[in-house]
Amino acid sequence: MFGSHAILVTVLAGAVAGGTSILFAALGEVISERAGVINVGTEGTMLVGCLAAFVTDVQTGNAWLGALAGIAAGAALAGVHAWMVVYRNASQLATGLAVMFLALGITSLYGAPYVSSNITGFVQVKVPLLGDIPVLGPMLFDHDALVYVSYGLVPATWWLLFRTRWGLLIRTAGERPEALRAYGVSPARVRTVAVVLGGGFAGLGGAQLSTALSLTWSESMTAGRGFIAVALVIFAAWNPIRALLGAWLFGAAITLGNVLQAHGYHVNQFVLDALPYVLTLAVLVLLLRRQRQFAPEALGQGV
Amino acid sequence: MSATTITELEEPGRRFRLRHVELSWARAGQLALRVGWWIALYGLALVIFGAFAASRHVDPIAMYRAMWEQTIVSPYGLGQVIDKMAPFALAALAVAVPARAGLVNIGGEGQIVLGAVGAGGVSLALGTHLTGGAAIVLMMVAGAGAGALWAGIAAALRLAGGVNEAISTLLLNYVGADVLAYLVYGSWKDASGNGQPASKPLPAADYLPVWGRLQAHIGFLIAIGAAIAIGIALRKTRWGFKLRAVGGNPEAARRAGLRVKVLLLSAMLVGGALAGLAGAVHYAGMEGQLRPGVAATFGYTGFLASWLARHQPAKVIAAAFLLASIAVAGNAIQLSSHLPGSAVNILMAVVLLAVLARRPKLVRA
Numbered sequence: 001m002f003g004s005h006a007i008l009v010t011v012l013a014g015a016v017a018g019g020t021s022i023l024f025a026a027l028g029e030v031i032s033e034r035a036g037v038i039n040v041g042t043e044g045t046m047l048v049g050c051l052a053a054f055v056t057d058v059q060t061g062n063a064w065l066g067a068l069a070g071i072a073a074g075a076a077l078a079g080v081h082a083w084m085v086v087y088r089n090a091s092q093l094a095t096g097l098a099v100m101f102l103a104l105g106i107t108s109l110y111g112a113p114y115v116s117s118n119i120t121g122f123v124q125v126k127v128p129l130l131g132d133i134p135v136l137g138p139m140l141f142d143h144d145a146l147v148y149v150s151y152g153l154v155p156a157t158w159w160l161l162f163r164t165r166w167g168l169l170i171r172t173a174g175e176r177p178e179a180l181r182a183y184g185v186s187p188a189r190v191r192t193v194a195v196v197l198g199g200g201f202a203g204l205g206g207a208q209l210s211t212a213l214s215l216t217w218s219e220s221m222t223a224g225r226g227f228i229a230v231a232l233v234i235f236a237a238w239n240p241i242r243a244l245l246g247a248w249l250f251g252a253a254i255t256l257g258n259v260l261q262a263h264g265y266h267v268n269q270f271v272l273d274a275l276p277y278v279l280t281l282a283v284l285v286l287l288l289r290r291q292r293q294f295a296p297e298a299l300g301q302g303v
Numbered sequence: 304m305s306a307t308t309i310t311e312l313e314e315p316g317r318r319f320r321l322r323h324v325e326l327s328w329a330r331a332g333q334l335a336l337r338v339g340w341w342i343a344l345y346g347l348a349l350v351i352f353g354a355f356a357a358s359r360h361v362d363p364i365a366m367y368r369a370m371w372e373q374t375i376v377s378p379y380g381l382g383q384v385i386d387k388m389a390p391f392a393l394a395a396l397a398v399a400v401p402a403r404a405g406l407v408n409i410g411g412e413g414q415i416v417l418g419a420v421g422a423g424g425v426s427l428a429l430g431t432h433l434t435g436g437a438a439i440v441l442m443m444v445a446g447a448g449a450g451a452l453w454a455g456i457a458a459a460l461r462l463a464g465g466v467n468e469a470i471s472t473l474l475l476n477y478v479g480a481d482v483l484a485y486l487v488y489g490s491w492k493d494a495s496g497n498g499q500p501a502s503k504p505l506p507a508a509d510y511l512p513v514w515g516r517l518q519a520h521i522g523f524l525i526a527i528g529a530a531i532a533i534g535i536a537l538r539k540t541r542w543g544f545k546l547r548a549v550g551g552n553p554e555a556a557r558r559a560g561l562r563v564k565v566l567l568l569s570a571m572l573v574g575g576a577l578a579g580l581a582g583a584v585h586y587a588g589m590e591g592q593l594r595p596g597v598a599a600t601f602g603y604t605g606f607l608a609s610w611l612a613r614h615q616p617a618k619v620i621a622a623a624f625l626l627a628s629i630a631v632a633g634n635a636i637q638l639s640s641h642l643p644g645s646a647v648n649i650l651m652a653v654v655l656l657a658v659l660a661r662r663p664k665l666v667r668a
Contacts, residue, residue: 108648110359
């Protein structure tokens with residue numbers, strides 16, 4: 001009964017479900033970095049999103065309100081990062097890590113009473129007809145609602161960045177902030193909006209993690225997903241569509257070990273755990289020469 | 304601009320003296336202003352964290368009193384702070400050296416873990432064949448070597464593959480944690496232990512010697528020694544000068560005939576060795592056992608300490624002491640206020656954000 005087909009389906013479905021939180025965060029980071037701001041605090045932004053969504057869900061019983069709270073919390077924390085790096089000209093990397101520590105502290109402080117709380121959260125919804133397609137059905141169309149939201153958000157982010165005036169402003173803020181200034185638009189303001197929006201995305205990713213995937217809250221539960229999202233953006237050449245593939249790849253690597261062991265295969269858990277990171281490094285080496293041209297020109301610089 | 308450079312330009316005589324005195328007063332005023340700034344800054348951080356605590360129904364005054372009494376004032380607490388300061392300071396130096404060459408090392412976490420693994424490996428291999436001082440020296444060397452190796456991977460990826468070292472060091476942190484987990488769940492697991500994933504405890508003779516009344520291990524002396532050595536190396540040697548040249552303008556440095564790649568590699572390796580030493584010190588001074596999560600967040604804390612000190616080796620010791628006392632104060636609030644210990648990360652972050660926010664705005668042409 002546990003054939004290779006069943007394993008494949010479980011891994012693919014797990015890749016999508018497990019990769020979605022990373023995907024949201026990576027989409028947010030794409031927007032932020034396209035505007036010229038690296039936010040390694042994404043780890044912390046996701047974490048506050050996790051907690052805000054979980055607590056709201058416990059209090060109201062409404063998972064959607066929780067998701068909104070996650071977005072708001074992520075955006076608020078990213079606002080701190082934006083203010084620091086845009087208006088105070090602080091180092092983006094150092095500020096990002098400081099913001100991560102801030103989030104670790106805040107979430108441990110306010111999360112402590114919720115460690116053993118239970119929620120219903122987002123339930124798995126199977127899409128009629130599409131969900132019955134072999135392999136693709138369980139992989140793509142038998143998930144929680146936020147996974148379906150991510151399907152919409154990927155093309156929406158692409159469209160925002162590459163087909164709207166707003167996207168043009170964001171990309172110019174990341175390439176030639178001085179051109180934006182000459183055009184009469186404040187690059188500082190554009191960057192702030194992009195970072196806060198990106199934080200909202202990461203907060204939503206956190207909400208998916210706590211209220212759809214794990215249905216629990218624990219201290220530091222993001223376990224590096226935010227950092228993965230930051231690395232993923234380079235892997236994805238700052239493109240939302242490719243961020244989707246990368247996030248699912250990570251989801252697959254995270255799921256693979258669990259699934260293989262559950263099916264009685266003897267694999268070394270730690271080799272599998274290290275796999276996504278090693279894979280990303282390998283991809284960075286192989287692709288980067290070609291990739292570097294995609295990096296926003298003023299990434300990491302002040303305005 | 305200092306007073307002396309001005310006086311050198313002035314004509315000798317009465318006016319010169321007056322100017323000199325005036326300038327000294329101005330400098331004293333500036334200094335007072337700066338000290339005032341720092342006090343206000345830390346005061347603000349304390350007020351903010353106090354407000355957080357108050358929001359969870361904890362009396363901030365009582366909390367701060369407990370933090371103060373159990374860290375700085377009590378000999379036991381101070382000993383703990385000094386024990387933690389050592390790896391923090393070394394981890395911060397591991398950031399400061401590459402920073403001179405314009406490199407960003409966020410890989411302290413992984414390099415520290417590898418340093419602990421290196422030291423632990425040596426201690427397991429030596430067993431009872433060699434103990435005491437010689438074993439300790441070997442552990443330190445192995446730790447530094449393992450840390451340098453781990454940083455060397457990131458350096459090689461940067462120099463040969465063009466991979467940004469900030470990203471690669473960050474990713475290697477997770478791989479390093481997996482290497483440790485692989486070992487302590489596998490072949491290095493203590494068979495005679497209680498089934499926990501941990502290595503065989505270090506023999507008592509192989510711990511770092513403990514110093515004085517505070518019962519602090521001598522790791523802090525290693526850290527201070529390293530800070531002095533790095534300070535001299537960066538300021539007084541040609542290597543330090545060249546590193547700064549590369550960090551300032553790599554293209555100009557290359558045109559001036561400096562071997563930029565070798566310099567970048569050396570900065571990263573020295574950084575990694577310092578972080579590895581931090582791991583070895585923490586292993587041989589405090590833990591005595593390898594276990595998953597050993598020295599967790601030490602690398603990131605070191606990164607923040609280095610930024611707090613603006614990458615100046617002398618200030619690194621002070622910054623590491625400050626962050627170590629905040630970290631140890633976490634235990635105090637857990638016991639006295641029943642707040643989670645990691646809540647003190649808020650205090651650490653606010654102090655750092657306040658310092659980072661003070662960076663003057665760059666003037667753009």
